[in-house]
Amino acid sequence: xxxxxxxxxxxxxxxxxxxxxxxxxxxxxxxxxxxxxxxxxxxxxxxxxxxxxxxxxxxxxxxxxxxxxxxxxxxxxx
Numbered sequence: 166x167x168x169x170x171x172x173x174x175x176x177x178x179x180x181x182x183x184x185x186x187x188x189x190x191x192x193x194x195x196x197x198x199x200x201x202x203x204x205x206x207x208x209x210x211x212x213x214x215x216x217x218x219x220x221x222x223x224x225x226x227x228x229x230x231x232x233x234x235x236x237x238x239x240x241x242x243x
Contacts, residue, residue, distance in 0.1 A: 168182070168243075169212070169242075169243065170209075170228065170231065170232055170235070170243050171185050171186075171228065173205065173208045173209060173212055174189065174205060174228055174231075176208060177201055177204045177205035177208050178194065178196040178197055178201055178205070179196060180194075180196055185228060186228065187227060187228050187229030187232060188227060188228075188229065189227060189228045190226055190227040190228075191226065202222075206222055209231070209235070213235060213238075213240050215235065215238050215240065217234070221234050
């Protein structure tokens with residue numbers, strides 16, 4: 166079963182999906198720099214048709230937290 170959020174982060178970070186998990190963060194992933202973060206916000210907003218507030222963006226310090234933020238916005242199946 167594919168994980169759409171992990172696939173988006175893999176695209177944004179230019180890493181294999183298998184290298185990512187809900188614990189992936191800027192602290193343990195050198196590719197997750199400020200430019201990659203901006204790219205991932207754009208990918209998330211476009212693919213899930215949502216708008217992320219600055220507070221939500223700043224909160225997303227791991228893929229797992231990004232998953233929670235999207236679930237709170239009503240995005241199911243993540």
